[in-house]
Amino acid sequence: MPPAISVQALSKTYPKFKLNNISFELEPGTIMGLIGRNGAGKTTILKSILNLVHPDAGEITYFGQSLIDNEMDIKQRIGFAAGSINYYxxxxxxxxxxxxxxxxxxxxxxxxxxxxxxxxxxxxxxxxELSEGMKVKLNLTIALSHNADLLILDEPTSGLDPVSRVELLDVFGYLKGQGKSILFSTHITSDLDKFADSITYIHAGNLVTSDNLKNFLQTAASQNLGNNLEEIMVNYETEDFHEKLTH
Ligand SMILES: Nc1ncnc2c1ncn2[C@@H]1O[C@H](COP(=O)(O)OP(=O)(O)OP(=O)(O)O)[C@@H](O)[C@H]1O
Known part of the structure; x- marks a missing residue:
């Protein structure tokens, strides 16, 4: 079966930021977490792969079909939610x-x-009249209501209380059990330790790695970067921070 999403050599330049040659694949029926610091480029990736912003380069396919040639059909199969709902x-x-x-x-x-x-x-x-968390839930309800095969969600758990977050992750698990694929960005890495099948890690517009969770954790542990995603991110990013601070 072709990947639910295949991203090859995606690049996008803003005046003060460059997303550089990003490639990853999301296997069907799996959950991928997209991680990285504030401003690393996660939203830019998600918007680029949905053609909401126009990438400078890169090939994006969904279920083996090119996005550019089949955008209308593909978008019927995707549920997308970014932040809370603000229209109407x-x-x-x-x-x-x-x-x-x-x-x-x-x-x-x-x-x-x-x-x-x-x-x-x-x-x-x-x-x-909705709280921020309720707006996020409404956005997700809309994304889930057209029987999408693939959900692309930008920080879906932000603004949710801990109980709602766990409930949402339950929904993700249930959808995965039905063969759906999910790509979502988050800063709550502990959720990914429990739920993600794979991780794509972005640092300053560059791909650090995209791998299944087990390999990701093993590789990081072998480099003494830590034993869970939070430790790994903090160690990796802090090294960079120290280098900046001392040069
Ligand atoms: N429309 C735009 N015009 C110019 N620069 C932009 C635009 N959108 C994003 N950027 C820049 O691109 C970079 C990456 O932003 P992006 O929103 O993709 O990061 P992120 O990883 O999603 O961050 P966060 O975790 O804070 O949501 C930032 O430096 C941002 O200022």
């Missing part, structure tokens, strides 16, 4: 959904109602 702040959720669902041929009202219930969301409210 004064419209009731049920109204927003009536508009949103027209964009998706696979929209499934039963699944939508299921996740409204799972996340205890009231569709009579407007986004401006």
């Amino acid at each position: 702040p004064k419209k009731k959720i049920n109204h927003i959904i009536e508009v949103t669902k027209q964009f998706y041929s696979n929209w499934d009202d039963v699944t939508y109602r299921h996740y409204l219930d799972v996340f205890s969301l009231d569709e009579q409210k407007t986004p401006s």
Whole structure:
């Protein structure tokens, strides 16, 4: 089976930042965590692979199909959520959904109602009446309601209380069990220690490594970088920080 996502030699230059030659593959039915410090380039990668910003170079395929040639079809199979929902702040959720669902041929009202219930969301409210965490949950509900085969989520757990975070990770586990693939960025590396199958680590626009979690941890341990993702990141990034500080 082809990878759910294949990214080859992706580059994107902003005036003061360069995402440099990033390559990774997400195996179908697996969960990948995208990690890196603030400003490392995670959101730029996620937006580039969705063609929300235009990369300078790189080849992106989903399920073996080129994004450029099949964007409309591929986007029907992807659920994307970045941060909280900010559009139509004064419209009731049920109204927003009536508009949103027209964009998706696979929209499934039963699944939508299921996740409204799972996340205890009231569709009579407007986004401006939701807490930040509830907005994240609404965004995810929308992403999950068109039976996407692949979820691409930018910091989906930020703003969630610890219980909601664990509930969301349960949802991820359940979706993986149904063969879905998930790529998500997060700063909560302990969630990835438990849930991720693979890790893609970005440092200052460059790929440190993209590997399955077990190999990643083994390699880092053999380099005395630590035994979990947080230790590894802190050790790796602090070395760089010390070098800057002392030169
Ligand atoms: N539209 C833009 N124009 C210019 N520079 C940008 C733009 N978007 C992002 N950048 C720059 O690209 C770099 C990477 O930003 P990005 O949002 O991808 O980082 P990130 O890893 O997602 O960070 P965080 O963890 O803080 O969300 C930053 O230096 C940022 O200033």
